[in-house]
Amino acid sequence: MTSQSEQPGQYPGTVQTQPAGVHGGDPAAAWQQQPAAPPVKQGTNGFAIASLIFGIIGGILFSVIFGIIALTQIKRRGQGGRGLAVTGLVFSGLWAAGIAVLIVVALADGATRNDAGEITEGGSVSSFDLATGDCLNGLKESASITSLPAVPCSQPHEGEVFGTFTVTGDSFPGNTAISSQAEEGCTDRLAQYAPAAADDDSLELFFLHPTSESWAQGDREVVCIANDPSGQRTGSLKD
Incomplete structure (x- = not known):
């Protein structure tokens, strides 16, 4: 019988190898050479x-x-x-x-006014910026009018603003009630602005008044306009 001494951790018939990729070098070097994994995205921001x-x-x-x-x-x-x-x-x-x-x-595109507030060059005017004496075109019945084309009164126009006033109330009175207030207030003001125009049967009243939507935004103004449905006129009602 033959006796054989063995080193601890070694067994007959086994072959010890070095870590993959390392030939006589530091095993840690093999780990450092591996590419880092790309960061994982955390979804869509x-x-x-x-x-x-x-x-x-x-x-x-x-x-x-x-x-x-x-x-x-x-x-x-x-x-x-x-x-x-x-x-x-x-x-x-x-x-x-x-x-x-x-x-x-x-x-x-806006109208130009002089220092006295008179329109000297035609253009669009916001319905909230209309003033007494403005001469206008494009007068058509509408549920909402935000602006109108204005011209100097010496040029042909369909209507003329002859007055404005403010209605009162805490809540919107309704279209019928506010239309009645607007018509009554405008009728009184036409005679004051141009007495002859008040007796002119060819003229009709055209007025702008608040809607329920504009009332909620603080609109309380009525704009009174004298309109000639037969065609355009030249010159102011006061001439």
């Missing part, structure tokens, strides 16, 4: 989605705020949605540019 939605519907302020927050969070957290946030900001920019163009057009 909620602010990015909100920025896109508000950008589409024209909520410029919210879209810009949410878009900036989203881009900051996406970079820090590794989330998705950068394209959504950028698109929302782009839509907001388009909305802002469009509104700016409309404002410029509206200002350019």
